[in-house]
Amino acid sequence: xxxxxxxxxxxxxxxxxxxxxxxxxxxxxxxxxxxxxxxxxxxxxxxxxxxxxxxxxxxxxxxxxxxxxxxxxxxxxxxxxxxxxxxxxxxxxxxxxxxxxxxxxxxxxxxxxxxxxxxxxxxxxxxxxxxxxxxxxxxxxxxxxxxxxxxxxxxxxxxxxxxxxxxxxxxxxxxxxxxxxxxxxxxxxxxxxxxxxxxxxxxxxxxxxxxxxxxxxxxxxxxxxxxxxxxxxxxxxxxxxxxxxxxxxxxxxxxxxxxxxxxxxxxxxxxxxxxxxxxxxxxxxxxxxxxxxxxxxxxxxxxxxxxxxxxxxxxxxxxxxxxxxxxxxxxxxxxxxxxxxxxxxxxxxxxxxxxxxxxxxxxxxxxxxxxxxxxxxxxxxxxxxxxxxxxx
Amino acid sequence: xxxxxxxxxxxxxxxxxxxxxxxxxxxxxxxxxxxxxxxxxxxxxxxxxxxxxxxxxxxxxxxxxxxxxxxxxxxxxxxxxxxxxxxxxxxxxxxxxxxxxxxxxxxxxxxxxxxxxxxxxxxxxxxxxxxxxxxxxxxxxxxxxxxxxxxxxxxxxxxxxxxxxxxxxx
Numbered sequence: 001x002x003x004x005x006x007x008x009x010x011x012x013x014x015x016x017x018x019x020x021x022x023x024x025x026x027x028x029x030x031x032x033x034x035x036x037x038x039x040x041x042x043x044x045x046x047x048x049x050x051x052x053x054x055x056x057x058x059x060x061x062x063x064x065x066x067x068x069x070x071x072x073x074x075x076x077x078x079x080x081x082x083x084x085x086x087x088x089x090x091x092x093x094x095x096x097x098x099x100x101x102x103x104x105x106x107x108x109x110x111x112x113x114x115x116x117x118x119x120x121x122x123x124x125x126x127x128x129x130x131x132x133x134x135x136x137x138x139x140x141x142x143x144x145x146x147x148x149x150x151x152x153x154x155x156x157x158x159x160x161x162x163x164x165x166x167x168x169x170x171x172x173x174x175x176x177x178x179x180x181x182x183x184x185x186x187x188x189x190x191x192x193x194x195x196x197x198x199x200x201x202x203x204x205x206x207x208x209x210x211x212x213x214x215x216x217x218x219x220x221x222x223x224x225x226x227x228x229x230x231x232x233x234x235x236x237x238x239x240x241x242x243x244x245x246x247x248x249x250x251x252x253x254x255x256x257x258x259x260x261x262x263x264x265x266x267x268x269x270x271x272x273x274x275x276x277x278x279x280x281x282x283x284x285x286x287x288x289x290x291x292x293x294x295x296x297x298x299x300x301x302x303x304x305x306x307x308x309x310x311x312x313x314x315x316x317x318x319x320x321x322x323x324x325x326x327x328x329x330x331x332x333x334x335x336x337x338x339x340x341x342x343x344x345x346x347x348x349x350x351x352x353x354x355x356x357x358x359x360x361x362x363x364x365x366x367x368x369x370x371x372x373x374x375x376x377x378x379x380x381x382x383x384x385x386x387x388x389x390x391x392x
Numbered sequence: 393x394x395x396x397x398x399x400x401x402x403x404x405x406x407x408x409x410x411x412x413x414x415x416x417x418x419x420x421x422x423x424x425x426x427x428x429x430x431x432x433x434x435x436x437x438x439x440x441x442x443x444x445x446x447x448x449x450x451x452x453x454x455x456x457x458x459x460x461x462x463x464x465x466x467x468x469x470x471x472x473x474x475x476x477x478x479x480x481x482x483x484x485x486x487x488x489x490x491x492x493x494x495x496x497x498x499x500x501x502x503x504x505x506x507x508x509x510x511x512x513x514x515x516x517x518x519x520x521x522x523x524x525x526x527x528x529x530x531x532x533x534x535x536x537x538x539x540x541x542x543x544x545x546x547x548x549x550x551x552x553x554x555x556x557x558x559x560x561x562x
Binding site: 040068069070072075087095161174175 | 423424425426428430432436438439464465467477502504505506524
């Protein structure tokens with residue numbers, strides 16, 4: 001098309017085409033019918049490719065091809081400075097961006113020996129929960145959309161805007177806030193923000209109630225999701241599932257409660273929701289309860305906000321001393337951890353990012369065996385992954 | 393439409409046809425990354441509501457689409473799929489490149505796996521800058537594209553010539 005392609009790009013293009021061709025030949029020559037979903041399919045939230053071998057209406061085996069959204073975060077982190085990485089990691093799980101910053105900043109603070117003031121920690125917790133609401137409230141509408149109901153998606157987009165407004169009025173970004181700093185936060189909360197947030201939270205609670213009636217109480221929805229895609233607790237643990245996918249299988253495991261990372265969760269009154277069934281319904285039901293629980297937590301955080309500074313004393317040019325740190329938090333999609341190795345420079349020597357979705361979709365080949373074709377959509381939607389979170 | 397291909401279109405007819413094309417743009421959503429959510433907010437949320445501009449965002453396949461919105465990071469692995477998508481679309485076809493990643497690589501300008509701009513693969517009509525652009529910015533891009541469609545010379549456009557300089561929003 002244009003003459004500006006470099007040799008490396010041409011090579012990459014040819015390689016990608018060859019890889020595509022190999023898969024296609026592989027599919028054509030086997031027995032039975034092959035169903036190819038993706039790389040761009042609405043049910044995959046982006047660019048995931050699922051290849052299923054069918055026997056009639058049933059899936060015999062399924063394979064997941066990921067990497068279509070691989071952007072090379074871990075390598076990019078090695079050539080960026082710490083404040084720059086903060087901008088970059090926002091975009092891993094793009095629905096709950098603020099939650100991506102927190103573990104990275106906490107790991108850097110741990111290495112530097114800096115402790116953020118209590119007010120900063122509370123506001124971090126508050127934004128962590130706001131991004132959880134922004135992420136999971138969209139999921140509820142999205143799941144209904146996958147199953148053929150379009151209206152809940154409109155409702156989800158409508159009410160999610162109230163959360164985005166609150167995030168935007170503080171940070172300036174609708175969903176890439178880039179608000180966290182090593183040692184604290186960029187800004188304090190503006191005047192009148194807390195009252196607005198509480199109004200938005202009551203609006204979100206009304207949305208949860210509405211969805212519980214409209215979607216979860218719907219007979220068609222229940223038939224499509226109950227008993228579909230059952231993942232027992234043992235399988236979920238052995239595949240490394242986390243977040244609502246694990247709690248939907250009845251495992252009571254939440255790092256907000258079980259790990260001590262300095263956020264304000266231990267001072268709040270809240271509950272970890274689990275569901276014993278392990279099917280598509282229970283996974284989505286747990287997410288609905290988590291949105292509702294998060295709105296209550298935001299209310300408590302608004303009420304009990306301590307006064308004080310929002311920034312600790314840190315040098316202007318940030319150099320992290322030599323050492324290694326691993327911090328893991330409970331993000332909207334599950335466990336997210338940063339393993340940070342520093343050699344005393346302005347940027348890290350190595351960053352390993354543990355993202356939730358990569359482990360969460362590893363169970364897909366196991367859970368798709370023997371299901372019917374329409375249930376593939378229900379199961380993929382209920383596992384809920386973000387492509388940036390899978391491919392990094 | 394033998395008349396269009398012959399190149400002898402009467403002016404009033406061109407105007408009428410352009411007006412109808414302008415207000416019935418079928419937009420295919422090629423959502424790749426973060427921008428896909430803002431595109432979703434622009435296309436499927438009651439606050440922004442793209443249908444009031446005469447854009448129908450739900451074609452079943454690229455073969456029924458006039459416009460494709462490439463929103464998000466284009467990686468080297470997805471490039472063949474995007475190229476095939478563009479080739480499947482019927483002429484006249486329009487492309488909106490949404491977000492810094494699709495425009496030029498964005499924050500991944502030095503990444504080994506990201507294509508630095510979708511314009512290396514397919515011609516782009518409108519660039520919408522931002523990381524990610526607000527839904528309003530995408531709507532602005534669509535409005536500017538509609539203005540261009542209104543003033544187009546149909547025979548040359550049908551032959552795929554005379555695309556004009558790309559529009560940059562903002």
